[in-house]
């Protein structure tokens with residue numbers, strides 16, 4: 035009935051404690067932050083600087099790099115300085131496994147240069163050494179005033195904890211299925227480690243949690259539990275998502291469900307780059323996911339029809355692509371000179387069936403002539419037909435109209 039609760043749009047964000055990561059706030063209701071990770075050898079300073087700068091320019095607001103050797107740890111402060119000189123001052127996150135306690139002890143400048151430490155509670159050490167090595171990592175975070183991400187992962191689950199939970203499970207009147215025990219072990223690993231860090235003196239507003247798995251339904255189940263059981267800021271990501279469209283679809287499916295429920299304060303889309311494909315693709319996908327869900331706006335979005343037998347050529351597909359590439363290329367400059375331009379909506383449509391209608395819903399839309407239509411392309415601005423383009427230069431003229439619209443609506 036008319037009094038029913040509104041059901042449109044994402045649910046309110048879950049309350050989490052805001053965490054400051056080198057000036058970028060994650061959690062506490064701040065916009066969902068996009069992050070990514072390099073795949074260069076961190077000891078290769080120039081190669082890493084180049085990739086971090088590319089990721090940052092593509093829109094990655096935080097960049098993580100692996101810190102796995104003494105050489106990598108020594109490179110970190112130099113990478114940070116070079117990025118600052120290039121005017122790409124992105125906060126760097128150090129990804130530590132197995133030997134983080136030694137690397138931070140051996141390279142204080144690295145401990146200082148990083149904006150956050152990622153600690154994997156499943157591999158900080160084994161047996162008797164585990165607790166003391168975890169404590170050492172947390173003590174460094176306290177000493178240098180840094181936040182940490184306690185990042186549990188399905189692929190490197192704390193084996194002692196998993197075994198203990200298996201044993202407990204056998205004693206249950208109605209034992210859980212095996213998957214549930216493993217999910218519980220993953221959740222418990224993250225939550226217990228966070229509790230331990232707080233006991234050691236790390237303020238809870240310096241802790242981000244993650245518990246990544248590679249299955250969509252498992253990830254949704256795990257993060258619903260993490261959100262229910264605490265108020266730490268959450269880092270979302272489907273681990274080992276995969277190659278090409280599979281990785282994109284799986285990540286989007288899992289993260290969209292969670293974000294729709296208000297869960298998640300920062301996201302990373304883990305894609306295996308296809309040969310020749312840029313690492314920045316994962317940043318573009320993360321931004322598009324947030325923008326298509328209406329959570330954030332980064333760059334004008336193009337609505338385009340898929341084309342069908344009513345279109346005579348691929349001209350309109352090329353136009354749609356050209357328009358998307360144009361606005362994406364202009365956006366870094368517009369961000370400074372024409373703030374708000376990221377909210378612009380565009381439509382490129384193939385024929386009269388849905389063309390004029392869809393074009394009227396966009397800020398600027400064009401409806402190209404399909405088979406049998408007059409060779410003219412009406413342009414609509416905010417619902418009104420403004421001009422009709424014809425001939426060879428339709429693409430250039432339409433792009434010019436976009437620039438002039440941005441100038442008029444977001445300039446000065």
Ligand code: SF4
Pocket residue numbers: 339340341342343344345383384385386387388389404
């Ligand atoms: Fe086909 Fe026209 Fe629909 Fe595009 S708008 S898919 S060309 S019918």
